[in-house]
Amino acid sequence: MFKHLSKLSHHAAWRRQLELLLDSTGEGIYGIDLKGRCVFINKAGAEMLGYSADEVLGRNMHYLMHHSYANNDLMPVCQCQIFRAFQENKGCRVDNEVLWRRDGSCFHAEYASYPIFEEQAVVGAVVTFTDITERVEAQNIRAAAQVELERRVVERTAQLQKAHDRMRRLSAHLTTVREEERTRIAREMHDDLGAKLTAFDLELKALSYRCANDEKLTLRIESMLDLAQGAMESLRRILSDLRPGVLDHLGLWAAVEHLLGEFSQRTNVVSSLDIAPALEHVRLSKATETALYRILQEALNNVSKHSGANKVEVRVHTEGRAVVFQVKDNGRGMAVRTFNAGFGLMGIEERAWDIGARCSIDSILGQGVCIKLRLPEVLAL
Template sequence: MFSDLKHLSHRAAWQRQLEMLLESAGDGIYGIDLRGRCIFINRAGADMLGYSPDEVVGRNMHYLIHHSHSDRTLMHVQDCRIFRAFREGRGIRVEDEVLWRRDGSCFDAQYASYPIRDHDRVVGAVVTFSDISARRRIEGELQRTHALLERRVQERTARLQTAHESLRRLSAHLSTLREEERAHIARNIHDDLGASFTALRLDLDWLSRRLAGQEALQAHVGRMLGVAQQAMESTRRIVNDLRPAVLDHLGLWAALETLLQDLQVRGELACRYLCAAEAERCRLGRAAEIEIYRIVQELLTNVQRHARARCVSLSVEIRERNLVVELEDDGIGMQLPEPAHTFGILGMRERARSINGVLELDSAPGAGTRARLTLQEISV
């Protein structure tokens, strides 16, 4: 259709072709002169505004369709960005304003305004616009949906955090109850069984003296004394595992030293213990000391059961006001991170967290294991 345009010279033919182009456009298109008056508008634009083209041509477009903001506050003509196209000689695109219809309603509009030039002189502007109300409505619904999802996520996260904190408090409470029960059982064993074993040994000693000259019976009583002695030592070890008396009487650092000494006496590991003088003066409170003792006890138990180590070292020191308890062995190590079902490690981490501490493990297969318990901002 347009192949013969260059051969057309008649003004009416050119005008007809341009009118056909304007009328075929789906977006609204209009032109204004330097006074803001409409010099042409296509059918799509006029229909969008609720007018016929003849009703629009010759009228000031700012006061007709662009006079107010969406909240109905007036927009001064000097603030009209459509007019900037010819006032400043540059194009502009806008998506955050409204245009007004004949019936007084407005719609969200996307428009672009570009200057019309006659050689180097700006003589007006051409404006293309479209109704983006549906798009804005969808965007608004998406934003509301997103906000709703964010709120639900926050609420669920808050509930999970509350549940997690409740579980932590429950875990700490159960740990306290467990320690109290251990202490109670240890006292009962010490008081009841200890007294019974002591009485039994005294009676066996008395019986052995009365059987002087009866070697067979004395030998039998001697074996009974040995069994009684073994039972007393086993009872003492069980009581110590349940609740070491040295922890209550001499404090944490002496209890840790005794724990390593007992381990070495049994011939299972070569043990080394280093406690800095500054750390020895540190007192953490009964609950924290019990938790640290249980963590070290559990770590040593893991070394005995799994590490195949020959030696282990325990050090306690103060680093930048932080208490650091570090246990290191020369065993076979393990792969980190540890599997989720390793409840022993999980329990130790929870114990550390209950006293505002952090338990870190550093290990690799064949390279031994280092466990570091850090308590921050300790009063020395």
């Protein structure tokens, strides 16, 4: 049928049937012989290129409509996928090139080329093409919108991160200011109120010695001495909560041991402290020791108020140059979804962040809570 393809296309009856068939579609369709010359083209294809069908017939289609890339660089025939398709006896489909009109403008096109066989030999190719400019423009608009959206997301994320960092710095500053204020108040209470209570106690003891013969007065003085001793004990406890002197003078580990002892005495919860021998004489920075002490205070407060535990273990060990500080109880535990419900746990996480520690809070209902802090690169090489 295609042995004399170029001549056959000019046969009036055959050409009329072919035109009726091809003009019924909105896609551009044309056929070429082995030399790339057009042997037929439908009306839609010719109009898409800005020609009439008769003006296209017999012309080399590569040089007519597919001669250059979108950037106007010339496309050699050997790189033309339409020609390569039938030369390699296979079809192809392309949607990322342009075709050129009569007026020198180009349009984004999607085309497919398939070889025409006659007696198992390729005698030409049939090509279908469609103007996809609107689709490409829509894709470009979507891509631009996506880029703009991503830019705004990055910008907004940076703004939120900046605000978050500012809030974290503010939190750290407030924590430092609060500790300094606690230290100042504790010092003033110790120097002023502590001295007065001590003097009051001494005066009562002297008065008790002088009134030893008056039994009633002696009993009242002894009652006042008991009140004075109670006031001094309360003062010592308040001073310890505000700023424990043992933390400043003897270091974190002595302060932790003292705190656990007071906690066990007050709550009847058995406590234990396990410190790696390599850390017994190690002093951390003042801010780090203060933060770990306050974290332990908050953890013990949660144990006494919420856990129902009868045992608390504090373990401090090393992992390379890192120090791991762990507080574990055997209480009722809590569900994961409640981790962020309390300000106490949030405070623990914020204090850990302030000193550059990684904080994890793990719990299983009925199996207690484990708070672990890992301080990286703390120990010297």
